[in-house]
Amino acid sequence: MRAVDAVMECLKAEGVEAVFGIPGGANLPTYDALYDGGIRHVLCRHEAGAGHAAEGYAKATGRVGVALATSGPGATNLVTPIADAMLDSVPTVFITGQVRTDLLGTDGFQEADITGMTMPVVKHSIMIQDPREIPKAIHEAFHIARTGRPGPVLVDIPQDLSRADIAYEPDDRIALPGYKPTTEGNVKQIRLAAKAMANARRPVIYAGGGVVNAGAAAELTELCTADRFPVTLTLMGLGAFPAPHDQWLGWLGMHGTRTANYAMDEADLIVAIGARFDDRVTGKLSEFAPHAKFIHIDIDPAEISKNVPAHIPIVGDAKRVLPKLMREYRALETDSSRLDAWWERIRGWQERHPLAYEDSADSEIKPQYMIEALYEATGGDAIITSDVGQHQMWAAQYFHFARPRRWINSGGLGTMGFGLPSALGAQVACPDQTVVCVAGDGSLQMNSQELATCVQEDVPVKVFLMNNGYLGMVRQWQELFWNRRYSGVDMKMTPDWVKLAEAYGATGIRASQKETLVDTMKRALETPGPVVLDVHVTKEENTYPMIPAGQAARDMVG
Amino acid sequence: MGEEPATQDVLSLSDLELPGVQAGRRHIVSILVENKPGVLARVAGLFARRGFNIETLAVGPTDDPTTSRITLTLDGARHPIDQVTKQLHKLINVLKIRDLEPEETVARELALFKVSTDEDTRAQLLEFADIFRGRVIDVSKRSTTVELTGTDDKIEAFERMVRPLGLIEMVRTGEIAVARGRAAT
Ligand SMILES: Cc1ncc(C[n+]2csc(CCOP(=O)(O)OP(=O)(O)O)c2C)c(N)n1
Numbered sequence: 001m002r003a004v005d006a007v008m009e010c011l012k013a014e015g016v017e018a019v020f021g022i023p024g025g026a027n028l029p030t031y032d033a034l035y036d037g038g039i040r041h042v043l044c045r046h047e048a049g050a051g052h053a054a055e056g057y058a059k060a061t062g063r064v065g066v067a068l069a070t071s072g073p074g075a076t077n078l079v080t081p082i083a084d085a086m087l088d089s090v091p092t093v094f095i096t097g098q099v100r101t102d103l104l105g106t107d108g109f110q111e112a113d114i115t116g117m118t119m120p121v122v123k124h125s126i127m128i129q130d131p132r133e134i135p136k137a138i139h140e141a142f143h144i145a146r147t148g149r150p151g152p153v154l155v156d157i158p159q160d161l162s163r164a165d166i167a168y169e170p171d172d173r174i175a176l177p178g179y180k181p182t183t184e185g186n187v188k189q190i191r192l193a194a195k196a197m198a199n200a201r202r203p204v205i206y207a208g209g210g211v212v213n214a215g216a217a218a219e220l221t222e223l224c225t226a227d228r229f230p231v232t233l234t235l236m237g238l239g240a241f242p243a244p245h246d247q248w249l250g251w252l253g254m255h256g257t258r259t260a261n262y263a264m265d266e267a268d269l270i271v272a273i274g275a276r277f278d279d280r281v282t283g284k285l286s287e288f289a290p291h292a293k294f295i296h297i298d299i300d301p302a303e304i305s306k307n308v309p310a311h312i313p314i315v316g317d318a319k320r321v322l323p324k325l326m327r328e329y330r331a332l333e334t335d336s337s338r339l340d341a342w343w344e345r346i347r348g349w350q351e352r353h354p355l356a357y358e359d360s361a362d363s364e365i366k367p368q369y370m371i372e373a374l375y376e377a378t379g380g381d382a383i384i385t386s387d388v389g390q391h392q393m394w395a396a397q398y399f400h401f402a403r404p405r406r407w408i409n410s411g412g413l414g415t416m417g418f419g420l421p422s423a424l425g426a427q428v429a430c431p432d433q434t435v436v437c438v439a440g441d442g443s444l445q446m447n448s449q450e451l452a453t454c455v456q457e458d459v460p461v462k463v464f465l466m467n468n469g470y471l472g473m474v475r476q477w478q479e480l481f482w483n484r485r486y487s488g489v490d491m492k493m494t495p496d497w498v499k500l501a502e503a504y505g506a507t508g509i510r511a512s513q514k515e516t517l518v519d520t521m522k523r524a525l526e527t528p529g530p531v532v533l534d535v536h537v538t539k540e541e542n543t544y545p546m547i548p549a550g551q552a553a554r555d556m557v558g
Numbered sequence: 559m560g561e562e563p564a565t566q567d568v569l570s571l572s573d574l575e576l577p578g579v580q581a582g583r584r585h586i587v588s589i590l591v592e593n594k595p596g597v598l599a600r601v602a603g604l605f606a607r608r609g610f611n612i613e614t615l616a617v618g619p620t621d622d623p624t625t626s627r628i629t630l631t632l633d634g635a636r637h638p639i640d641q642v643t644k645q646l647h648k649l650i651n652v653l654k655i656r657d658l659e660p661e662e663t664v665a666r667e668l669a670l671f672k673v674s675t676d677e678d679t680r681a682q683l684l685e686f687a688d689i690f691r692g693r694v695i696d697v698s699k700r701s702t703t704v705e706l707t708g709t710d711d712k713i714e715a716f717e718r719m720v721r722p723l724g725l726i727e728m729v730r731t732g733e734i735a736v737a738r739g740r741a742a743t
């Protein structure tokens with residue numbers, strides 16, 4: 001059969017139900033195979049949209065997301081989603097067409113060295129050189145994307161090789177001698193960690209997106225509640241521990257809660273699980289958690305002691321390690337009254353510094369209120385995707401995530417335009433759930449073309465646009481750190497979003513009154529098909545609290 | 559008996575120490591890789607991206623046609639070697655990495671020195687070459703080329719000796735190395 005038909009068989013064998021992409025000359029054979037290949041194809045309107053949709057699909061389910069693009073510009077349009085998937089460890093496979101092998105290296109029409117170009121931002125990439133390798137390459141790509149620390153894998157297939165005839169035998173055995181993720185965790189180290197936890201007086205459990213990726217939210221919750229351990233999560237980890245909860249401190253870092261950041265600052269033991277001490281979390285590294293010893297549990301050994309040296313490193317899969325750690329801890333029969341003083345201190349911070357904002361005196365919608373209204377209108381039961389900016393931080397602060405895979409955002413790369421296509425992907429993966437994209441008015445313009453995809457594919461994504469007329473997050477930095485010199489942040493012209501939605505055949509609704517906002521949101525949620533709800537909010541509101549870049553947790557402002 | 563919680567003397571957090579960080583010596587890292595396209599680019603790119611500075615790099619086939627050996631040397635004082643090897647391990651085509659202990663390693667490098675010579679200085683150069691066990695591999699009216707094998711120290715010492723004679727150019731392969739004794743590197 002043709003190699004591309006074998007690709008379809010491999011995709012089906014990997015359990016792929018939907019792929020996102022755009023055809024072109026170099027991947028015409030792939031599209032020919034897709035025509036009756038038995039896999040749903042979602043025709044996106046930009047390859048970046050397709051790539052982020054694949055990410056959304058993956059983040060909502062834990063399954064591998066797949067995006068297809070042609071050579072040259074199709075492939076280069078995927079670079080941002082690939083980098084995004086790398087930084088947020090999203091299991092994804094990108095299959096690109098490449099020019100014919102006789103044209104390779106000649107600057108042929110639509111030739112771009114996409115394997116070379118993406119080398120720094122992929123977990124792995126495979127440039128096909130022999131059509132008989134194609135099935136094996138596809139299976140390897142899926143295996144690598146999904147196992148260990150997940151990430152993006154690129155498979156680049158020259159056009160002539162993709163249409164070559166090959167003998168195809170289903171075979172998904174993997175032989176990768178250089179790839180053996182460590183999953184179990186060293187027993188001695190786990191025992192030592194349990195002892196350290198039993199002896200800590202001011203412990204904090206700090207978990208991240210790795211716990212979500214590992215499918216270990218339940219195991220994390222059990223460990224945390226095996227005693228009264230205070231818990232904080234990273235922006236990527238939201239939902240890995242159910243919020244609200246008595247032991248929940250809120251998330252940490254630049255726009256996290258004061259309580260979480262202060263607790264890190266005073267902790268004597270920090271248990272990091274599937275988190276990587278990003279600079280947005282640590283602030284000034286030399287002043288980060290100055291009193292703490294560190295246990296660091298991660299599937300990726302290179303994360304351990306990369307930014308913060310670990311006293312007890314444990315390499316392993318959180319799903320395997322956490323139950324063992326909990327058993328070891330339980331066996332020590334600790335007395336949790338040792339944590340009383342610590343909790344008293346934490347409660348004090350929580351009382352003094354709750355997440356709060358000053359509501360408007362009139363009908364104006366404060367951006368924070370918009371998210372509270374969203375929480376109320378959905379009853380908290382929705383998948384929320386987000387763009388990048390102030391709205392993202394407020395969404396993370398004021399929506400409370402009780403379950404993993406309900407909060408889908410671009411944390412590591414911070415990619416504007418991520419929200420709508422990732423919502424598309426999440427909704428394709430989870431047709432029965434409510435999917436809301438909390439969009440920024442700057443960000444939405446970077447991938448608004450995917451509204452067409454949503455309408456064509458009947459994907460009923462609800463876009464709740466936080467319309468503040470600004471590239472708000474940048475404006476905030478200019479206000480606070482650049483003497484209010486607002487340079488290039490005022491979007492004096494933005495589209496009429498209601499008309500834009502209607503132009504695409506979606507529903508557009510506008511909201512500017514706080515009194516009716518929850519009802520308007522409910523109406524939007526009940527409207528069939530894709531909806532854009534254009535919510536006009538206070539133009540110059542700042543996201544607080546905040547650790548100014550390069551400062552320490554205790555220097556939080558606002 | 560007192561009712562002290564059993565945890566009291568289990569472990570004192572103050573006893574927890576950071577694993578010893580290796581002092582910043584020069585490192586010879588031997589990397590066995592799959593013989594696949596782009597592997598060298600991946601390794602070199604990783605070093606560039608993470609800001610690790612490679613001093614020398616040598617690549618060649620091994621006794622097994624499916625693998626190649628990359629030997630590189632770097633200054634460990636500037637970069638935690640631990641991070642370097644962990645990041646290298648993440649490359650799927652990297653099979654094995656060894657940070658070779660200098661005392662348990664034999665390392666060699668080949669260098670070619672082209673020196674400007676006339677009748678007088680040629681005799682001088684031949685004398686140096688003899689002391690360093692170098693070999694003359696090309697002679698012309700106005701130049702002599704010497705081949706030298708050895709450790710990087712030896713090659714650098716030779717360079718210092720011949721430079722005053724009029725060094726036209728020097729080419730070095732970068733070190734290759736194997737572990738001492740019977741065990742494979
Ligand atoms: C692709 C991309 N370009 C630029 C930036 C820098 N940036 C970060 S936040 C932001 C403003 C986003 O504006 P908007 O989407 O309206 O969100 P707001 O902050 O107003 O809520 C910008 C420009 C980015 N993160 N991503």
Ligand SMILES: [Mg+2]
Pocket residue numbers: 389440441442466467468469470471472
């Ligand atoms: Mg905005």
